[in-house]
Amino acid sequence: MDRMLVIAEAQDGGAPISEATQKTLAAARKIGSGGLDLLFVGAGLDSLSEKAGSLAGVERVFVFDDPRLAHPTATMVAGLVSETARSYGHVLMPGTSFGRDVLPRLAGLLKVPMVSDVLEVLEARVFKRGIYAGNVHTVVRVPDGIPVLLTVRLASWRVPEERSNNAIPVERRPVPAHLDESARFLELAVDSTVRPDLQSARRVVSGGRALGSRENFALLEKLADRLNAAVGASRAAVDAGYASNDLQVGQTGKIIAPELYMAFGISGAIQHVTGIRDARTIVAVNKDPEAPIFKIADFGLVGDLFEVIPELLKAIGQGTLQ
Ligand SMILES: Cc1cc2nc3c(=O)[nH]c(=O)nc-3n(C[C@H](O)[C@H](O)[C@H](O)COP(=O)(O)OP(=O)(O)OC[C@H]3O[C@@H](n4cnc5c(N)ncnc54)[C@H](O)[C@@H]3O)c2cc1C
Structure with missing residues (x-):
């Protein structure tokens, strides 16, 4: 027993x-x-x-x-x-x-x-x-x-x-002739992206409503690819159609624990923070110095993500950041 x-x-x-x-x-x-x-x-x-x-x-x-x-x-x-x-x-x-x-x-x-x-x-x-x-x-x-x-x-x-x-x-162990098949498997739809899986990735680059469009979200994806990171999103970004539903992080999305979580233009609502509490290092970029995300961030930068991301990409390109 x-x-x-x-x-x-x-x-x-x-x-x-x-x-x-x-x-x-x-x-x-x-x-x-x-x-x-x-x-x-x-x-x-x-x-x-x-x-x-x-x-x-x-x-x-x-x-x-x-x-x-x-x-x-x-x-x-x-x-x-x-x-x-x-x-x-x-x-x-x-x-x-x-x-x-x-x-x-x-x-x-x-x-x-x-x-x-x-x-x-x-x-x-x-x-x-x-x-x-x-x-x-x-x-x-x-x-x-x-x-x-x-x-x-x-x-x-x-x-x-x-x-x-x-x-x-x-x-x-013997498997009986009769199995409960009241629910049956029909199909597994696998995401074809080559990026790391959000749930198990060591690094996650995540964007919020501030990205403003699906096209702008591509900027964030570029940064994620350069850092070999998964892409995440706030619910506001998902609801607005900038990112797909399976990328949502938080209470009604995925609860994750990466080594590095980078939040761009995410305010830090409690329902979002619930999903990243166990992340080892949180980096936040937000143009509002009062944004709640800064309360849980290990590193915070008050700034415009549309300036910060290109700067980061430039620094990675020059090898000053990896
Ligand atoms: C039952 C329930 C469940 C929920 N579940 C989830 C969930 O699982 N996940 C989740 O994320 N949310 C969830 N929410 C929604 C949550 O409450 C917030 O509404 C949502 O997280 C806000 O998303 P956001 O931070 O992208 O948007 P906003 O709150 O609008 O924040 C946008 C931020 O971007 C900043 N910003 C604007 N422009 C720029 C710029 N150019 N550069 C830098 N920063 C900029 C602003 O200062 C602001 O802080 C849930 C809500 C409810 C009621």
């Missing part, structure tokens, strides 16, 4: 084990009690056992591997793993859209509550989590005698540096 189970982020068998899964393992190790097992659901997962061997702390790996699980849906996964999950003291998933979709369903099947968005493990049953879009932290305790189900807020955890080279036993 004391063992912990991490259900991995859905992933292609050929890809490296996702950062989301590794961060969730970090949270599990912080809980610390009992052994730690890792469970994958997917198709063509043969090479995962070797990769899982490098993950510190993992003792056993279970796989549900079947061609029908190439694109597992939340209903399928919750039904499939419920029997396995039942025997664990803690079940964890990454706070990705996949984890946030699967775990509440699993909690429903097991008839237990769940804790979402865990920022910090205080004790084995006591967690700090964000509420009101991460603007308030609250401490919750899961009562004794029931399994603890939780999703992990990825921006608050780091990929563990510690590696091991254990040979981990991999147990293939």
Whole structure:
């Protein structure tokens, strides 16, 4: 009952084990009690056992591997793993859209509550989590005698540096003939941009309403490309059609934790700041010295972005900035 189970982020068998899964393992190790097992659901997962061997702390790996699980849906996964999950003291998933979709369903099947968005493990049953879009932290305790189900807020955890080279036993679990296909995978629309992914990028260059047009947003994209950064946007910029919806950063967009976040012409509304609280260094450029973004910025520059960005591009071109 004391063992912990991490259900991995859905992933292609050929890809490296996702950062989301590794961060969730970090949270599990912080809980610390009992052994730690890792469970994958997917198709063509043969090479995962070797990769899982490098993950510190993992003792056993279970796989549900079947061609029908190439694109597992939340209903399928919750039904499939419920029997396995039942025997664990803690079940964890990454706070990705996949984890946030699967775990509440699993909690429903097991008839237990769940804790979402865990920022910090205080004790084995006591967690700090964000509420009101991460603007308030609250401490919750899961009562004794029931399994603890939780999703992990990825921006608050780091990929563990510690590696091991254990040979981990991999147990293939039988996949039943009948899978819950009440929701079915139809299509994956992949963004064709070559820029780093906003959610995992080390650097993000973000623009707000002040950009004024989609054409002007291209200036920001040029800077992002020179810095090998992802592009982000405020909701005002997205609503005005300057940037696509998937680039929105904030409460109703993406919560990110890059090493560098550069905000151009973004006022710093609470709903935007919610998305960048865990960024390591925040740089803000705004022509209003009273803009709230300066309260959280590590470096602030009062100025016109239409002058500052060309200057930055020039400095990068001359090699005085990299
Ligand atoms: C329920 C809810 C959810 C929301 N979710 C989100 C969310 O996820 N993400 C989000 O971003 N917002 C969100 N919002 C909207 C949020 O409240 C703000 O309206 C929005 O963030 C403002 O975007 P902005 O900073 O680009 O625009 P503005 O607030 O209009 O700020 C523009 C800034 O640009 C500066 N500026 C103007 N011209 C220049 C120039 N030439 N050079 C430099 N600076 C200049 C101005 O001084 C100003 O500070 C949400 C709101 C609600 C109610």
